[in-house]
Amino acid sequence: MAAALLLARDGHEVTVYERFAVAQPLGSGLMxxxxxxxxxxxxxxxxxxxxxxxxxxxxxRAGGGHGRGGVGRALCGA
Known part of the structure; x- marks a missing residue:
């Protein structure tokens, strides 16, 4: 997205495509x-x-573990 923004600012015509037809509440986040x-x-x-x-x-994780090493620790302190 940053590349698209920079190209558009430089005068290029840019189109960004989304894979999903409709955003859903789960699974459509961007980290x-x-x-x-x-x-x-x-x-x-x-x-x-x-x-x-x-x-x-x-x-x-896909295998059910949380965070780093699957030990259940949060990845940030918030």
């Missing part, structure tokens, strides 16, 4: 790591993004 957030802040989107974001508390 942005600190480096990605820094890029979005540099693009002037940081405050807007943070205003509509939800803080991520823990990850659940």
């Amino acid at each position: 942005i790591q600190p480096t990605g957030l820094a890029v979005l802040q540099a693009l002037g989107l940081g405050e807007r993004l943070v205003a509509m974001a939800a803080r991520h508390r823990a990850a659940v």
